[in-house]
Each structure stands twice: as structure tokens, then as C-alpha cells.
Amino acid sequence: MRKEKDYLGEVDIEDNALYGISSKRATQIFPSTDEKFDEKFIWAYFIIKKSAAILNKELSYLDEEIGNAIIQACDEWEELKKHIIVDPLSGGAGTSVNMNINEVIANRASQILGKDFGYVKPIEHVNLHQSTNDTFTTAGKIATIVRLRELIGEVITLQDVIQQKEKEFYRIRKVGRTQLMDGPPIMLGQEFGAFADALARDRWRLNKVEERIRNVNIGGTAIGTGIGAPKEYVLKITNTLREISKVKIAKADNLIDCTQNMDVFSEVHGLLKSLAVNIYKISNDIRLLSSGPNSGIGELIIPPVQIGSSIMPGKINPVVSEYAMQLSLVVFAHDSLINHACAQGNLELNQFAPIIVHYTLKSLKFLKNACLALVSYIDKIKANEEKCKENLEKSISNLTPLINLFGYDEVSNTIKEANYNLFKAIEILSQKNNLPKEELLKKITPQNLTKLGF
Missing domain, CATH: 1.10.275.10 (Fumarase/aspartase (N-terminal domain))
Structure with a gap:
């Protein structure tokens, strides 16, 4: 010793x-x-x-x-x-x-x-010519920029895979659902197209927010005034660091502000939370659409990546969706933590810089992992076209266009009278209004119902 x-x-x-x-x-x-x-x-x-x-x-x-x-x-x-x-x-x-x-x-x-x-x-x-207070946050920002770029790359890959599924599933008609109940028809590809557009927004937002975290306080030393460091060092250190790190950082216009205020981490993490919201929603929708599969919705066939139960034979669970959802939930919690920590800085310094930086970087890692896991998983998802057709043909929401002919109340009362049986409701409306059943069926064909502006 x-x-x-x-x-x-x-x-x-x-x-x-x-x-x-x-x-x-x-x-x-x-x-x-x-x-x-x-x-x-x-x-x-x-x-x-x-x-x-x-x-x-x-x-x-x-x-x-x-x-x-x-x-x-x-x-x-x-x-x-x-x-x-x-x-x-x-x-x-x-x-x-x-x-x-x-x-x-x-x-x-x-x-x-x-x-x-x-x-x-x-x-x-x-x-x-340094202090913890300018080196620590600058290191945190540089690391965040690097990890942010990595995450954006994974979001792009995930978006690409989902867009491939959009094309693959484009001609498959199925029932849409609102509040988990039957809604008007939709194309399975249209659902995946909406997933891809949500990720496109995340991709754009994350690209733009990098600009917000580039301003660093290196050279500001203890409280941003540059105490203990010569002027020539303060003026040149950001350029030197940018050249060595190959990360596009910039000297903050106000080193005092940049030393005491860490709201930019709250801003960045807010957009990470937005990505987590979309990852959670996409993962949960896949989970719901694959549920059953025989006694549930069953319109998607998820890949069998592992056995689903230690007691129920043959069971396959949506484990990758649930993995991504769990990571998203942690990011939600990190967001609350980081918001509080950023707000709790006092006067010339935020004493909670360690947890702000640490959990921002953790969220970046968790979201990157979620994207990585979903890419290979979603790529292997298949459509159960038979189940999509079966569910669609039974949905009473197919009658929605008929309210233009008979009115909302008459169609609603007919559905109730038919005990929520689609084809029986068509027969009742045909008889009551002396219209050929074939004419009514033409108006509610899935081909027409899934066109925009039908």
C-alpha cells in the first residue's frame, strides 16, 4: 500500500x-x-x-x-x-x-x-485551466451528441423495416379499431404506414435537437466567468476540443448561462420521451394485433423467438414488443427525473449534473436497444390474411356508409335489431326500404371502404 x-x-x-x-x-x-x-x-x-x-x-x-x-x-x-x-x-x-x-x-x-x-x-x-463545472457538462454534451447520432441511425433502420412491411401488407384489408372495438375497414399496410410516419417525426426532431446541445461551457471554469484561466485559453479551447473530438460543438455565447442552466438536457430528453411514446405505441399495437392467436385478434403472426411458457406447450408470446415497452417505460421515468433535476439547480451551478447526464445517456442506450430489437422482430412478422378477412367480414362498422342513405338512428336501431349480425342487418335494411340487397352490399365492399375519401 x-x-x-x-x-x-x-x-x-x-x-x-x-x-x-x-x-x-x-x-x-x-x-x-x-x-x-x-x-x-x-x-x-x-x-x-x-x-x-x-x-x-x-x-x-x-x-x-x-x-x-x-x-x-x-x-x-x-x-x-x-x-x-x-x-x-x-x-x-x-x-x-x-x-x-x-x-x-x-x-x-x-x-x-x-x-x-x-x-x-x-x-x-x-x-x-479547468474545473469540474465546465469539463463535466461538456463531456456529457459530447457523449450525448455521439449517442444521439447512433440512435438516429437505428430509428432510420426501424422506419425502413416498417415501410417495407407497409408495402408488403398494403393490399390486405382488415377491420380498423377504435377504443379496441370494431371500426371502419383499413388496409394493414396503412396501419404500418402510420407507424413509419410517427418514426419519421421522431427522426426529424432528434436531428434538429442536436443543434441545441452543441453549445458548451468549456473554458468557463467554475461558474462561467473563466476564473483561473487565461483569456487566450478560454477563447481557443472549444476549437481545439472540436478538432480533437471530431464532434461539432460550439462555444456558448454566455458561458455563465451554459454553466448554471441545464434545461437543454430537459429539451433533448423530452424528444427522447416522444420517441419512447411512439415505440411503446407501435410495440403495443403489434402485441394486440397478434393476440390470441386463435382466440384473440390474430391478424399478425409474430416470429417464435423463444418458448412462451414453462407450463403451456406451444405458446408464443410477444416478448420483443414487451421488451421495447419496458424500456420505453423506463425512459418515461427518466424524463420526470431529469426535468426535476434540471429545475433544481441553484444559482451558478446545477449540483445534479451527474444524474442529468447519466440518465440522459441511459435513455439513449435503452431506446437504441429497443430499436435494434424491433428491427429484426418486425422484419419477420407476417400477416394472417385469412384472419384479417374473417374479422373484417363480421364487423358491423362496415355499415357506416349507409347512414348517408338511411340516417344514423335507423342504421343503429337496425344493428341492434339484428343482434349485431352484419348480414342480417343488411337484409332488414333491404326489406324496410325496398332496396335490393346487392345494391347495399356494393356500398360497403372493403375495396370502397378502404379508399381515402370513400
């Missing part, structure tokens, strides 16, 4: 551990929640430290030898990430993770230089 000391006292640390006293203290005061940092967040944090070292070296604020060692250590982030031991939900607005990363980079840089731990300083060198 080695001993490290700060102004609070001494702490014993494992000899080979790259983290230091601040990281160790954090594990002692914040019990683990078993939550894990999103890997892109860790990557983004190391990229920020690398960019700061490059610029500080260029501006002659950092010794070239030490600066180069820090840069090399940052490039080893994939190996070093295992030394990030603090819990994502540690208190302190993200100070614990910032110090953990500072210590790991500093100790690895010392190793690179063949020096003892402590030669490269976590604060004086790695954290030079």
Missing part, C-alpha cells in the same frame, strides 16, 4: 492503482449503486483532458515533456477506463469523476516519464 495525503489527512491506496486519494475517498463516502458510466462519456472526458493539454502546451502554460505524457495517457483511455472507480451518482456535481480522471491520467503520465506517482500533478497539470 502507498499513502497519499491531502488537507483532510492521509489515505492508504493500493500500490498499483492509478487512481489517487480523491478517488479513494469517493468510494468510501459514496456506496456503489452498481451503475456504470457510459463509455462515450469517459471517452469524452479523456478527450477534453487531451485537448486542454495540447492547448496549454501550445500556449506555453504546460511543460512540453509533461504535456506530451498527458496526451499519450489520454490516448490510452480504453485501457485506463478500468481505473475509473467512482460511482456515476457520486455527489459533488461531478467533482469525484473529474478528480478520478485527473489522478489516473497524472499517474499514468508519471509512469510514461519513468517517474514516481505524483510527479505529474492531477490538478496543477492535468486539470490546468
